[in-house]
Amino acid sequence: MTGYQTIIFDIGNVIVRWSPEEIIRLTLGDAGDAHAHANQIFQSDIWQALNRGTLTEAQAKQRFADDTALSPAQLETLSAAHTEREKLKSQSKPMFYGNKLYPSARHLLLANPDLVAGGDLGKAVTSLNDKARRAKNQGEVRNLSLDRVGAEYDLAKIGFADEFDGFVAQLVELVGEVALTELFYELKLRTLLS
Structure with a gap:
């Protein structure tokens, strides 16, 4: 294979499902405006820098803590949701x-x-x-x-x-x-x- 220097994968809603509002509801249990919170987080310069790799996860957490009303526990929950698939218990009853x-x-x-x-x-x-x-x-x-x-x-x-x-x-x-x-x-x- 010659001639290729870069391969780009489109991840969001192609390889994995991407639903920012659902992420907010499932990880933060937010009864407020999930749309507004999703925009505040996922449309922020901090999130964009994290996606570009110009901020580490630890740096992004610190900046979110400084710039938003999210608690350390909420930031940790959001971080876990960002890196892991949500597990289901086998005894869950739909x-x-x-x-x-x-x-x-x-x-x-x-x-x-x-x-x-x-x-x-x-x-x-x-x-x-x-x-x-x-x-x-x-x-x-x-x-x-x-x-x-x-x-x-x-x-x-x-x-x-x-x-x-x-x-x-x-x-x-x-x-x-x-x-x-x-x-x-x-x-x-x-x-x-x-």
Whole structure:
């Protein structure tokens, strides 16, 4: 191979999924304006310098700490999200809300922060999982975990959030969309308020 001096790879939304607002919601649990926070971070000169390699990660964290209201813990969380894929627990139980299937109660609530209404995310996740367990015990839904679905329908195990949509697409091919509501709990507004 001669004549090539540089090869450029287009990473964002080509090789890996890039959704700044989702990164903000999933890593910071921000119930505020995710769009504004995403712009503040990912459109900043600091982020651009980090991407160009003219700032180290440590330097970028320090500049973000100096220039934004982000806490050291939030910066660390954001840094981890920037460098690692989000892992899913094999015992996660997918849930429906608003005609969308989420990998877990936590993912559902982070994507819909108005459902938590400024409350404690951990307690809201526990409450939602309890509602799903009661629905299972009453025979309304099977409330299967990712591992159980994989075993029952001979699907490959998934371990990361970015594999979830493909997993669901394979499941839909096997059982159809309607059958998904029998497998997984569906949060309805009236359920949340009770």
